[in-house]
Amino acid sequence: MEIVGSGFVAGALRTIAPRHPGVVALAAGVSRIRPEYAHQDLAREAALVTEQARRCASRGATLLYFSTASAALYGTPGCSGTEECRHAARTPYGRHKLAMERLVKRSGCRWLILRLAHLVGPGQRPHQLVPALVAQALGGRVRVLRPASRDLLDVADFVTMTDLLLGAGVEGETVNVASGRSTEVDAIVDHVAALTGTDPVRHYVEESSRHTVSIERLRCLSSRPWTFGEDYYQGVLDRSVGDLLRVRAAR
Template sequence: MHIVGHGFLARSLEPIAAAHPDTVVLAAGVSWASGTSDTDFARERALVDATARQCAADGRRLLFFSTASTGMYGNARGPGREDEPAEPCTPYGRHKLALEQRVTASGAGHLILRLGHLVGPGQPAHQLLPALLDQVRSGTVRVHRGAARDLIGVADVITVIDRLLAQRLDGEVVNVASGVAVPVERIVDHLERRLGVRTEREYLDSGAQHAISIDKLRRLVPEVADLGFGPDYYRPVLDAFTDAALAGSAPTG
């Protein structure tokens, strides 16, 4: 596996790289769902196009990471599914869907994964969990009223990716998430209990929530039944992240 990128997800993929030598993984680009920089978007488009052209030329498979966030599925009626037309509702979601379409049209063998909110040691400070943990530590948390997010441990994501790549899939789009949207207030509650603190909450009336369908993932990777996905899955995921942060191995902002 040739990994393009050096960040959180790229580092997490290194243990399975040797098992998939004919795959090029794009683990670089815009990773901030609230980011709307035209310059950053253009830079990622150029990277996707160049990498896809190279994969088409030398017969390697391209693994592209898209998003299953609110930006992609926020307008979905019911759980967001890969086999239904997506209606992105943010610039980030529209950008990622357009990149999916460019990958599909490139002629390269490819697999597109729409990821939920990854959680694990060493995440960038701007991502959801490090940002929330920093706010809890500071004593004040901004909560978007009604917001909910699908959290999935990065170790489980790598397990799923390994199984999907082993199947030699081509031209597929797959949601990789836990299938459960956790209210952000409940996430904050859990972080407070874990740290033994109480915070002041500032509520904003701009929250959004959506559900992500993982029916296709369950069909393709039956082993996800052993990963513990369900209403309480997020608790041990948060515990592991918080423990690592407190031990100093998951620096936050």
């Protein structure tokens, strides 16, 4: 596997790269829209997707594109959380990711699109969900979206899921890669506060982005009966927050 990018997802994929020759993993896309740089960020990703799709088409390689299964795509009221949901894309970021998916599908290359939940693990950037919550908790004030919910997925499980899909030769599919468990942000903050030994002031922001991601297609295509318990998110946070605190202590 050729990995384009050097961030969190790219680093996680390196362990399985030797097993998947002929795959180009595009792990250098936009992970958020910065209002002041929105046009540049989106144009940069569109150019990158176009370039890599052309390369894959000329070489007969498969382009592995990472989209989103977050509330940005599935948070619209009435959305089923399935890959065919017609109510998807409630935000500019969600609409951008759908546009990139269409670009990949129309490019003429072989492709596999994975819509990712909130991946959690070592090496995340400060603006991502768990590092941001830990920093806020330690700072004494946390911004909590309510009644929003998030699907947290351990990055190790993401790697296993990706490995199985590629190993099974899956292509020409759009697949949700998630736990299928939706946890309220308030509960996530509760656990982060307990792990950091803090009692931060909570600033509540009303946001109707509660959503659930369907992983039925993932189960079928990966031939694995993925099942995650209600407390799965707690184990994910235990590992991630512990790692973040150790890194902070070592500075």
